Amino acid sequence: MNKIKNDLFLRALKQEVVPRPPVWMMRQAGRYLPEFRALRDKYDFFTRCQTPELAAEITVQPIRRYGMDAAILFSDILVIPQALGIEVQMKKDFGPYLPHTIRSQKEVDAIQIPDVYESLGYVMDAIKLTKEMLNDEIPLIGFAGSPWTILCYCVEGRGSKSFDKAKEFCFTQPEAAHEMLQKITDLTILYLIEKVKSGVNAVQVFDSWGGMLSPSDYQVFSWQYINQIVEALKDYAPVIAFGKGCWFALETMAQSNVSALGVDWTITPELARKFTHHKVTLQGNFDPSRLLSPPAEIKRLVHQMIDQFGKDKYIVNLGHGILPNIPLENAQAFIDAVKEYA
Ligand code: CP3
Numbered sequence: 001m002n003k004i005k006n007d008l009f010l011r012a013l014k015q016e017v018v019p020r021p022p023v024w025m026m027r028q029a030g031r032y033l034p035e036f037r038a039l040r041d042k043y044d045f046f047t048r049c050q051t052p053e054l055a056a057e058i059t060v061q062p063i064r065r066y067g068m069d070a071a072i073l074f075s076d077i078l079v080i081p082q083a084l085g086i087e088v089q090m091k092k093d094f095g096p097y098l099p100h101t102i103r104s105q106k107e108v109d110a111i112q113i114p115d116v117y118e119s120l121g122y123v124m125d126a127i128k129l130t131k132e133m134l135n136d137e138i139p140l141i142g143f144a145g146s147p148w149t150i151l152c153y154c155v156e157g158r159g160s161k162s163f164d165k166a167k168e169f170c171f172t173q174p175e176a177a178h179e180m181l182q183k184i185t186d187l188t189i190l191y192l193i194e195k196v197k198s199g200v201n202a203v204q205v206f207d208s209w210g211g212m213l214s215p216s217d218y219q220v221f222s223w224q225y226i227n228q229i230v231e232a233l234k235d236y237a238p239v240i241a242f243g244k245g246c247w248f249a250l251e252t253m254a255q256s257n258v259s260a261l262g263v264d265w266t267i268t269p270e271l272a273r274k275f276t277h278h279k280v281t282l283q284g285n286f287d288p289s290r291l292l293s294p295p296a297e298i299k300r301l302v303h304q305m306i307d308q309f310g311k312d313k314y315i316v317n318l319g320h321g322i323l324p325n326i327p328l329e330n331a332q333a334f335i336d337a338v339k340e341y342a
Helices: 008-013 034-042 045-050 052-066 079-083 105-109 116-134 147-156 164-172 174-198 215-233 247-254 269-275 288-292 295-309 328-339
Strands: 089-091 095-097 140-145 202-207 239-243 260-263 281-286 314-318
Touching (some): 008 202, 034 052, 045 116, 052 328, 079 174, 116 140, 116 174, 164 174, 164 215, 215 247, 239 247, 247 269, 295 314
Parallel strands (some): 140 202, 260 281
Antiparallel strands (some): 089 095
């Protein structure tokens, strides 16, 4: 693999001393960008994911505009249930909809792990094309949902405030739930290894709904599966685990072979460092709604956040995905604040 010209992000993952921390934003390729909305009006969601030229173009859109220190491949975590043969629709103003939910042992038994290239080869093609377009300027991040977060959608069939049907499935049919979680884990491992072989420089696991579980249930239904992914990937590429609302698990997570842990804005940088014993690189944790503050205020808060985390072993990011209603100049202020940090 060629040397990446701006390797701040990879150096932060290796815990090297850097002149300033790297910056990227979760969901940086998204609806706040007019150039993204233009493509969104022309092509439906999964067409954008499945057409390498479109996925690659959408991936580099935010980079062209703002010059982040890493790109994240445009795709979705729900390509995994699709590859498992579970239909996924993306409904306008509603979000994901899975008409045939998985709620019984029989339905779990029927699920088969597909060949990664046959079912998800389009992602590998998108990676190769994106790597060409990025021209080794910055690293490319690949991602997957955590097995628990994917199970949430498969069982619930849609987004939810509480994911109580997913939890009910785990608590009343634990054998079926664990079999399902293991199938998702097995495919996710094959998928992420193939992504690394296709060119991504690091992978992130999004556990968006980990915080729905109690600390003890989190270990049983989420972390043990994420940790299998970490163990399987660690010799291929750095792994970032992001558990939204999972501050209570940071101490356990920091004892694993992750290269970095994502944190949301419900924990202070000081506490996140304390729970992780300063052992791992941390990524986060600007409140996405804080990007609605005036640009000067955003810059002040970003500098304060870097001071609190410390410039090393740190990747500047939001605490969750960027919101669609963020003004362009406010996103600019966020990125610029990091580049101006000295
Ligand atoms: O970060 C990036 O820029 C890369 C692209 C990316 C998307 N989805 C594109 C997308 C990433 C990393 C994801 C991950 C994802 N998808 C997660 C985990 C991260 C998180 O936000 O918690 C989850 C839970 C999903 C499932 C999903 N996909 C939902 C709930 C929705 C609808 C809600 C929404 O934000 O609109 C999607 C659709 C989706 N995935 C969009 C984008 C840009 C918006 C819809 C569209 O473009 O038509």
